[in-house]
Amino acid sequence: MDVNVNVRLINIDDLKLLQQIACETFLETFASDNNKDDINQYLTEKFSPEALGYELNNPESEFYFAEINNDVVGYLKLNFGHAQTEVQSDQSVEIERIYVSGQHQGKKIGQLLFQTAIDVAKQEQAHYIWLGVWENNAKAIGFYKKNGFVEFDKHFFILGNDKQTDIMMKLQLQA
Numbered sequence: 057m058d059v060n061v062n063v064r065l066i067n068i069d070d071l072k073l074l075q076q077i078a079c080e081t082f083l084e085t086f087a088s089d090n091n092k093d094d095i096n097q098y099l100t101e102k103f104s105p106e107a108l109g110y111e112l113n114n115p116e117s118e119f120y121f122a123e124i125n126n127d128v129v130g131y132l133k134l135n136f137g138h139a140q141t142e143v144q145s146d147q148s149v150e151i152e153r154i155y156v157s158g159q160h161q162g163k164k165i166g167q168l169l170f171q172t173a174i175d176v177a178k179q180e181q182a183h184y185i186w187l188g189v190w191e192n193n194a195k196a197i198g199f200y201k202k203n204g205f206v207e208f209d210k211h212f213f214i215l216g217n218d219k220q221t222d223i224m225m226k227l228q229l230q231a
Contacts, residue, residue: 059163062123063172066131068112071105074119077128078103081155086215089192094216114139120172122156122165130156132169134176142211147183148226149176154187170203174229183230188213188222200225 066074079099087095101107111117116139122130133153135141140150151173156165177185188211189196205225213222 059124059165061129061163061165061168063120063132063168064123066112066119066121068109070119070121071109071112073121073128074108074112074131075103075105077121077131077155077157078108078153081130081157084158085155085193086190090215091218094218097216117152118176120169122169124160129160130154130165130169132173134173136180141188142224145183147181149173149180149182149185151185151187166199167203170199174227177229181230184226184228186224186226188224191221191223197223197225200227203227 082099082103083095111133112119116135116137118134118136120132120134121128122132131153132151135150135152137146140148141152142150151170154166154169154173156163156169173185186208187200187205189200190213191197191210205227207223208226209224211222211224213220
């Protein structure tokens with residue numbers, strides 16, 4: 057099914073829509089495999105208007121919406137420099153979040169957001185792009201491997217009171 061998807065850079069005026077899609081997609085992705093209290097604590101801490109507003113105003117982070125007919129169906133968050141959750145290098149870019157709503161999966165929207173991340177990283181002349189993905193998220197790990205990412209380390213991700221392990225993966229863009 058071909059759909060016309062628009063990807064656009066967002067700003068603070070999009071805060072309410074960002075909060076809505078962030079909460080919706082996070083719940084769809086992780087609620088069935090995690091403790092409800094941990095999920096709720098994470099949503100309250102990380103996706104509050106204050107927390108998302110701070111991230112949107114950070115000059116070393118960028119958010120993008122994927123839209124179909126002006127409806128937000130997914131989003132991407134990129135981090136540069138010191139905004140990276142773990143500073144890798146001035147020549148690296150982090151994909152911190154990339155989510156597509158459940159009803160729109162399978163329409164290549166994730167691939168389009170992923171390509172946006174690659175294009176931005178290349179414009180920034182990054183040597184590589186990296187991310188952390190929950191070790192139990194086989195679907196996402198498969199997606200990244202299919203797109204050329206390789207595992208290079210692990211780090212911890214705190215979901216509420218649950219300390220989880222993320223696999224760190226990267227894609228080399230230039231030497």
